[in-house]
Amino acid sequence: xxxxxxxxxxxxxxxxxxxxxxxxxxxxxxxxxxxxxxxxxxxxxxxxxxxxxxxxxxxxxxxxxxxxxxxxxxxxxxxxxxxxxxxxxxxxxxxxxxxxxxxxxxxxxxxxxxxxxxxxxxxxxxxxxxxxxxxxxxxxxxxxxxxxxxxxxxxxxxxx
Ligand SMILES: [Zn+2]
Numbered sequence: 001x002x003x004x005x006x007x008x009x010x011x012x013x014x015x016x017x018x019x020x021x022x023x024x025x026x027x028x029x030x031x032x033x034x035x036x037x038x039x040x041x042x043x044x045x046x047x048x049x050x051x052x053x054x055x056x057x058x059x060x061x062x063x064x065x066x067x068x069x070x071x072x073x074x075x076x077x078x079x080x081x082x083x084x085x086x087x088x089x090x091x092x093x094x095x096x097x098x099x100x101x102x103x104x105x106x107x108x109x110x111x112x113x114x115x116x117x118x119x120x121x122x123x124x125x126x127x128x129x130x131x132x133x134x135x136x137x138x139x140x141x142x143x144x145x146x147x148x149x150x151x152x153x154x155x156x157x158x159x160x
Contacts, residue, residue, distance in 0.1 A: 001080055004038045006047035011069035013046075016076065017096060018141065019148075020087035024096055031055060046076060074151060083152050088145050089132055092125035099123035099132060107131055 002022040005013035013025035024043065026034070031052055038045045038059045045061035047053060053063050062079055064072045077083050091098055102110075102122040110131050111122070119133035134142075 001082070002041060002043045003076075004034065004041070004043035004045050006034070006045070006049055006052060008048055009046060009064065009069075009072065012064070012072045012076070014093060015069060015073050015148075017091050017093045018088060018145070019073075020085070020090040021082065022091070022096060035059065044080070070148065073148060077152070083149075086149065088142075089123060089134065092128060092130060092132075094130065095125055095127040097125060097127045100126055102131070107133075 003013075003016060003024070005016070005023060005025040007025075007027055007029060010025060010027060013023050016023040024037070024041075034045070034052075035056055037043065038056070038061075043059075045052070045056050045059060046064055047056075047061065048064050048067075050063075053061055062076065064075055066072045066075060077086070089099065100123060102124050104116075104122065107122045108116060110124075111119070111133065115133060121134045123132045124130070125132070
């Protein structure tokens with residue numbers, strides 16, 4: 001499942017990528033160009049723009065109702081049944097390509113010594129060559145991911 005996200009929903013786009021989903025986003029793009037890309041790459045359009053929904057009759061689209069990025073994210077994960085497919089840090093948030101796992105010894109010269117000491121898992125973007133790691137650096141982000149996934153668990157309890 002691939003997404004193309006409307007200009008207004010930058011934070012949603014970023015978080016879809018953090019959670020591992022194929023997502024493209026442009027901070028500035030003409031509607032026609034956006035729709036053409038969606039058509040060509042068979043991407044689902046995510047938007048809060050009624051006009052854009054009107055123009056996108058021939059492609060799959062989803063109207064995100066919330067104004068809050070975390071609720072938007074939940075709406076998308078619910079709508080497309082993606083909760084089980086969440087795979088944090090599997091995609092470069094700049095290039096939208098899948099990361100390649102790196103072993104600890106491979107990264108010795110690529111990251112700062114304290115990162116090398118503290119982080120447990122590393123991955124490389126084959127396109128921009130940025131190195132991603134799990135560890136102290138991303139605690140903030142990991143906390144948010146836990147929070148997002150925790151919401152799903154609570155929801156499940158309510159419905160069962
Ligand atoms: Zn990259």
